Structure formats: C-alpha cells, structure tokens
Amino acid sequence: MKPISLNRLVARTVSGALCASAALLFTSAGVYAQTAPASGTHQVTRAEVRHELEELEAAGYNPSQGEDENYPADIQEAERKVAAMHAAQANASIGNQPAMQGMSMH
Numbered sequence: 001m002k003p004i005s006l007n008r009l010v011a012r013t014v015s016g017a018l019c020a021s022a023a024l025l026f027t028s029a030g031v032y033a034q035t036a037p038a039s040g041t042h043q044v045t046r047a048e049v050r051h052e053l054e055e056l057e058a059a060g061y062n063p064s065q066g067e068d069e070n071y072p073a074d075i076q077e078a079e080r081k082v083a084a085m086h087a088a089q090a091n092a093s094i095g096n097q098p099a100m101q102g103m104s105m106h
Contacts, residue, residue: 055082
C-alpha cells in the first residue's frame with residue numbers, strides 16, 4: 001500500500017467539502033424557492049388567520065373536537081359556506097353602488 005501524500009489528502013478533503021457545500025447550497029435554494037411566497041402575493045397576517053378561523057367557526061366548524069371522524073369534510077363544508085357568504089356580500093355591494101359611467105373622478 002502506497003502512503004498518500006499530504007497534498008493529495010488535503011485535495012480530496014477540500015474537494016469533498018466543496019461538493020458537500022454545493023449540494024447544501026442547491027438544496028437550500030430549492031427549499032427556499034418552494035416556501036417563498038409567490039411574487040404579487042402578500043404574507044397572511046395573524047389577524048387575517050384569526051378572522052378566517054372565526055368565520056369558519058361561525059359556519060359550523062369546531063377545531064377543538066380533536067380526533068374528528070368527519071375531518072376534512074367538516075372544514076370543507078364550512079369553507080364552502082364562508083365562500084358563498086363572501087360571494088353574496090360581493091354581489092350585494094356591487095348591486096348597491098351607482099353606475100360609474102359619466103361620473104367625474106375629481
């Protein structure tokens with residue numbers, strides 16, 4: 001068995017470390033790209049999440065049930081009810097506004 005020179009040993013160690021560093025860099029960049037919000041979207045605030053949960057609870061969802069055999073059907077039903085409520089509110093607000101034609105923007 002030939003003894004490995006110190007230069008070869010250092011070169012192998014450095015090249016191995018560089019490969020590991022490059023792999024880590026590419027992996028972390030991929031993970032960040034998957035978790036970063038898409039451009040044009042905003043991060044959801046805590047207040048928005050709490051408001052959404054309050055709406056779901058008002059629509060019949062109970063998150064404190066723990067092991068619920070109806071999950072996810074129960075939350076999906078509550079989400080459907082909340083979406084229908086939002087659509088009805090949007091339609092009502094559009095119907096109550098006067099036509100914008102011919103109105104000055106000043």
